[in-house]
Amino acid sequence: MTDLIPLSTCLVLIPALPLVAAIVVAVLGARLLKERSHYVVVGAFAGSFLLSCLLLLHLNANQAGNADGGTERSAGFAQVVTLWTWAHVDDAYEFESTDPATMADAGPHDFDIRIALRADALTGMMLAMVTFVSTLVAIFAAGYMHGDRGYWRFFSYVALFVFSMTMLVSVTNFVLLFVFWEAVGVCSYLLIGFWYEKPAAAAAGMKAFLVNRVGDFGFALALFLIWSTYGTLNFHDTLADGSPAPIALDAAVSPADGPAATVTDGVVRGVLGVRRITANDYVGGQVALMICLLLLLGACGKSAQFPLHVWLPDAMEGPTPVSALIHAATMVTAGVYMVARCTPLFMASPEAQLVVACVGGFTALLAGLIAMTQFDLKRVLAYSTVSQLGYMFMALGAGTFTGITAGMFHLFTHAFFKALLFLGAGSVMHAMGNVIDMRQFGGLRKRLPITHWTFFLGCLALAGVPPLAGFWSKDTIVAAVHERAHELEHEAAHRHEVEPSRPGGDHGRPAEDQGGGGAIRHFAGHSHAADGEPSLVPVALIAAPAAGGHSVLESLSTEQLHRYAGIYQLLYYVAMVTAFLTAFYTFRAFYLTFYGEERIPPEAEGHAHESPPVMWVPLAILAFCAVFAGLAFDRTYLRVDATHLFAEFLANAPSLAAGAVTTTKVPYEFHLMVAGLSSAIALSALLIATYLYLGGRREILWLKSIFDFELIAGNLDVEAVAGWSRVGWIAAIHRQARAAHLGWLTSLVGNLFLMAVLVLTTPFLLGRTLSPYNLSQRKFYLDEIYFLVIILPMRALGAVCFVVDRWVVDGTVNAIGRIPPRFGALMRPLQLGLVQFYALAMVLAMLVLVAAKFIWAAG
């Protein structure tokens, strides 16, 4: 089977099929295909998915061959397929370097951008995931979008979207990555604003696009910085003529030769090329930090991380299959993929990794809090996506091999259950006549049995209930963050012990660690490999070269280590809290939708029934995946043969197969303590949600009333106090007092009360606005803050610019524009129409010219 279609053909065909489908549907859709448009697209997606599976087989075979080949320094497997040259400038850049890491690259560099695709484990996994989910979403959409006026347009956009995404994960150059990064943005703009007659949809499309621009700006700056730091933008190593260099590791790298030997026979080392990764020649310090933070800004835009997360919930205005596609499979994973792909760059800067983790942790918590009180089913899911992406960033920020693979694993499982949940929401919406406000419907489990059960499984997976997919991936993330904190602490403690003999004195220590079984997980961060004792590292396939081993943490001082460890520990707690929130809001939405008394909104108009098979079959398939994806790949729970198939597979991607990240590789282990804790938390949240929301819905009001201080606020109402004068006994006292000529006294007392109340209510009003419930419900007023801080000043600036442009610039231009006609008007009277005058003018002019010459010559 794998011999039938070679790897390169697979790689090219996977994006090509959706592209062809997009073009075919765009050209023929309006006239010919119409309601049959989805056949083309679904067929193309399914073909791409099959080819992706084939690609995975190829990769597996090649990687196995690589491992069996006996080369101990396996640096993973990647194959680059070059299609054509897109841009080429000879000697575009004279690269000068003072940094030892990039000294070997000095010299003239061509600016050479080729349309080249690259197959490695990371790409293969992303391709399989993207095409799989896309296929199911397209099938679902065939039912969901049935009867829409823009049916073919929708499928054309979707196909273009999938093309962009598959290209994004398979290109092997930062410029092309950026190109398809933008292409994905454009497609999302088109799809979110698909119902462009709806003002909210058009605005949401624009918002998504503009917010992404901010991130893209950072990404572009990162590219410039990478170009000026490394002198190339290719991921892969290239030969001098620009063609991809073969991964001939034996010839390329030998630790003994030192860094200079890595550049042999005119090989230009790519930024993420095998040669550079193996030698770990990455610039550190401020430059690395800057590159990583700018990349992170770009990733924040695409992957909806704070502070650029605001577009994603609004993007719910698009058709629901689009939401599923964007939130589960395609767009939002781009940022995570990019950060994972750039792991070697991030490894060079622990500070940046810390920032990544913090951004992820904060976003996870924030979005989880907001999701708790939303009434729009899709918005709950949207914030949940933001929150889960936060988890992934947290994992990537942990900066260990386990962390990064855990992040990717969560991306993988999340794709299934989040797509499932969105499509389930779509099914609900379909039945409810496009109503999605959970206050308007309820108790749908009888009407939509299949949706109910699949949604339930999706909720369990998202909540992280064992043994569903979400549990395994989330657990690995939490464990990885915990590990990281622990490791940093250990490193600090270790330093303290060996302080007198540093540097280079950390030789004895690892051998002691080896004795304790539990200590092996703390091995990361030490330079075992430098000892020349590979036997100390039972699972690490790679002997990292000397340069790579301990550079990562060595740049940090002991105080920093302590501080970082503290932060990671904090993030660990954040992850736990978020796990609680996740389970809570998931089941809140679940109960509100499917339980309680049955209520159908009037818009449903009696078609509140289960969706057709074309819609529920994808749900069932996704539900199956959501249940078993974790069990299938994460084998750490097995006593014997404890391994993590997913991580093992990803470990062959060059970005993860060599370099600094490999030194953080530890044996796969199932952390019973972490797993137990997080399961307990998830279950408790589930139970609380069950208690609060199963049955009636008064609890919502109950919660709200607590958070709104209703009891206190009710008695501190200004109007109520003002109304006291009408209360019987007070009025009576007042009357009596007036009779005794003491009316001024009671009036004074009443007014004093009123003033006191006025003074007292102000903080309460503020408190009500800023009560936890309102903060959550109003998304922490972030949209409003952005409006005040960014949009309003921008509009003011725009108004000023408009006035300046209208009156000053245009005025000047118009004034200048009036000069030539004026000048022309001066000449017009000369056209007398008299031939005598013309002749005279000619002769006179000639005489003047001659005379001028002589006068000039004389003068």
Next chain:
Amino acid sequence: MFVDAETIRLLWPEIILIAMASWIYIAGAFQPHRVWWTCFSLAVYGVVAYVLLGTESTMWSAETALVGISGPLRIDFLGFILRCFAVLVGILFTLIGARGSSRQLTSEFLATVMLLVAGLMLVARANDMVLLFVSLEMISIPTYVLLYLGRRDRANSEATIKYFFLSILSSGLFLYGLSFLYGIAGTTTLVGMMGQESVQAAAAGFVQEGGELYQAMAPIALVLLMAGLGFKIAAVPFHFYAPDVYQGCSNANAGLLAVAPKIAGVVAILRLLVVAMPWAADIGWQLAIVLAVLTMTIGNVCALWQTNLRRLMAYSSIAHAGYMLIGISVAFAFHEGTSASGGIGATLFYLLVYACASLGTFAVLVALGSKESEVSGLNELAGLAGQRPALAAALAVFMFSLAGIPPLAGFWGKLTLFSSAVNTATATADNASFAAWFTLLAVAGALNAAIAAAYYLRVVAKMYFRPAQGDLPANGGLGAQAAVVVCVVLVLGLGLFPRIAVQVTHLAEAAVAPVDPGSLSAAAAPLPRLAGDVQGSDDASWDR
């Protein structure tokens, strides 16, 4: 002047044209048939083109851009491409104009055009003052007849008479200038070759030995000649006739006036003033710059006011003469020791580009009108895009090209011209006066290009954004439509693939490059140095 068999052989195309013209004059009187004579003259042009290409197309290369001199003729690449172009112009005019004239006069019209084309072809290779003058008159006199044939009304008669008188005056001035030139040089040969003593005197010797006489007479000769030829290209201040005459005559004749005399005038200036009078270059470049700036500016600013299409095009043609004078001034400056060449090539390229677009414009106007009613007001074009989309699109292409908007031919024309001026300015940075003048020239050119866009785009806007005011007859005939197609193809082709044309014009420049006095005395094989110039003179920006 000794004429030998060799010279006659070289003149076959012209001889065929003149003979056939005479035949048409005679036979047309007996058989007045429009279609028949149109086809006949097209066939004649075909034969001429065949003869021309058959005998000469293979003899040119970078090494043999200049083959030699035969009697009063100069056999070089410049002459060749201009002769080819003249035949093309003849074909286009036959197509455009045949429908316009009355049935009885068709044969006269066609034969006169044929004579005019023969005149153009002779100008293209004249290397003798007398032949140059005669061939210029061979353009002027048929033009008088053609103008008169165009229409029979007061306006046309007035225009014809105006053109006649002023043309005669300019010919007189030109002749006067030639007499001065003869007095200075003592020969009627323009540029000679090895072994001819008189030529040496004309071309080189005088500069070294002339002294006071040259000082006094050179400016007079130059200005007189420039006045005569400036009339032909409608350069300010010899332009006054143009708006009145264009407006008065028919569309087809206006097109003729805009193209034929301009080609002849530019070629004559290049041959007579730039190449043959290198010793007058120090006055020449100043004169050319002054005229260029004046011509461009006055042409453009006056065009802004026009509502009559032919008048508009008259000012447009004046403005374009100004642009061409930029190239001529650069070519003059080359003699003054600036190392930047490219002026002649740029001028020639611009000439081709201008001629195509301008001819195309008038062809569209002819196609839109009919024999009874001609299109003349700008307002008549309103809403044309809806009624005649193809013709409107063609006219838009010509307008954009004339305005110099990429990627059309006009853009490359202006680019080569302005960059030649800028190159001169930068190449002569050590000479402050040169640099300042040529920078000024380039800036003036760019400003004028901006001003010009206003009235060209107004035409386009009229066609595309204004409601229609009434139906245009659009009965100009198949011929005019065919001419429109040819011109559109040329403008688009030159715009999209300018490199070939630019290389051709640079080769032509190499062919007319001044003869080095040193190589004159050395009886060497055909000018090896010229070959070197060809390579060197290629504008650097085109090599990439």
